Amino acid sequence: MLCRDKRKVRCVEDVCGLTAVCNPVRERCEILSNSSFDSTTCRGVGLDELVVFQCRQCNAVLGDSLQLCRGGEQLGAVSCIRVTDEVVCEDCLVIDYEGPLNGCSYHVLHCRSCTMKVGFSLFSAFASVAHLRELFCFLKQNISCYILKTKTTVPASDLNFDISSLQEDIDKLKQRLVKAHNSMELLTQRLEELIISRTEAA
Amino acid sequence: MAGELSTVGPEHIPMVFLCCGCGMVLADSCGLVGNELQDEVALFSAVSSNVSVGTEQKLSKTSTDFGCLFEELTCRGCSKIIGRIYRCTPKVLDFKRDLFCLDIDSIESYVLGSAEQQIISEKEAPISLESRAALQQEIEKIKTVLSALETNLSVTEAKLSSFEKKS
Ligand SMILES: [Zn+2]
Numbered sequence A: 001m002l003c004r005d006k007r008k009v010r011c012v013e014d015v016c017g018l019t020a021v022c023n024p025v026r027e028r029c030e031i032l033s034n035s036s037f038d039s040t041t042c043r044g045v046g047l048d049e050l051v052v053f054q055c056r057q058c059n060a061v062l063g064d065s066l067q068l069c070r071g072g073e074q075l076g077a078v079s080c081i082r083v084t085d086e087v088v089c090e091d092c093l094v095i096d097y098e099g100p101l102n103g104c105s106y107h108v109l110h111c112r113s114c115t116m117k118v119g120f121s122l123f124s125a126f127a128s129v130a131h132l133r134e135l136f137c138f139l140k141q142n143i144s145c146y147i148l149k150t151k152t153t154v155p156a157s158d159l160n161f162d163i164s165s166l167q168e169d170i171d172k173l174k175q176r177l178v179k180a181h182n183s184m185e186l187l188t189q190r191l192e193e194l195i196i197s198r199t200e201a202a
Numbered sequence B: 001m002a003g004e005l006s007t008v009g010p011e012h013i014p015m016v017f018l019c020c021g022c023g024m025v026l027a028d029s030c031g032l033v034g035n036e037l038q039d040e041v042a043l044f045s046a047v048s049s050n051v052s053v054g055t056e057q058k059l060s061k062t063s064t065d066f067g068c069l070f071e072e073l074t075c076r077g078c079s080k081i082i083g084r085i086y087r088c089t090p091k092v093l094d095f096k097r098d099l100f101c102l103d104i105d106s107i108e109s110y111v112l113g114s115a116e117q118q119i120i121s122e123k124e125a126p127i128s129l130e131s132r133a134a135l136q137q138e139i140e141k142i143k144t145v146l147s148a149l150e151t152n153l154s155v156t157e158a159k160l161s162s163f164e165k166k167s
């Protein structure tokens, strides 16, 4: 279990320097004393949407759903803006000549602890997947997910990570604004007519 | 109006607790009750399905929890003993009864949102679930203001109509 030891050492360095031996969890638990455990949201995200992504082979934590973004589903992937240092993004570029990434070039992502390939990061891509460039895409079949709501670990392929767009909400808002604007115009018009008829009467 | 929508008090810092041995998630902050630094345990009201509760009740003979009956908690991933659940306690240890006590030395933690590796520039980055939530909150605020505006408009409209009738 070399990988676990490595992580421990890093925590010690980060938290209290190399001189003191400390337990990372205890450090964190103290921070938590000012956290509200009852709250049903964190940073506005519902607790039911919180998921931790782990390497399917060695369980190294690769990322979480707070950094999840749209569009990975079409490639059978989970796309994230930020990931943990357990994810190694290889420098060299790979070009596929078959499959869904045919013609695209990308960096392979692998797990630092067990070296298994966990995904890819697109460098050049066709229009249909261009929005995924420079994001981290985890292959669903290679990662597992811990869901905070159900307290279970499931294969990522069991879950759907389609995030609904806010476009519909914004469109509705726009319509209401336009309507309010029109009513305002109409009101102003009526008011002006009223003023004119009053001055004429006087 | 803004005050009503923003969350009051401390925010929930979501985190998961992983088995030191195999990395399986054993518990998360949603079930966390507190921690007992003297005993080096973290207390949970609920743990993940990766934790297995022993079927056999054992009697503690150590000085700190003498006379307690407990069941052992093990990790389903690696079978390591990771803590206890006390079923029968003396008065001073009642706060632990029926809670999952995970040994701090057996768990590691990860705070959600703490990942830092990023390639895409902040300016070009698409909306994440987190930033989407912030946007959604802003949309809700705009909706509230808009509703007030719409009410005002219809009140004004009604007033004007009655005034038009009079004149
Ligand atoms: Zn791995």
Ligand SMILES: [Zn+2]
Pocket (backbone or CB within 6 Å): B019, B020, B021, B022, B023, B024, B075, B076, B077, B078, B079, B080
């Ligand atoms: Zn384990």
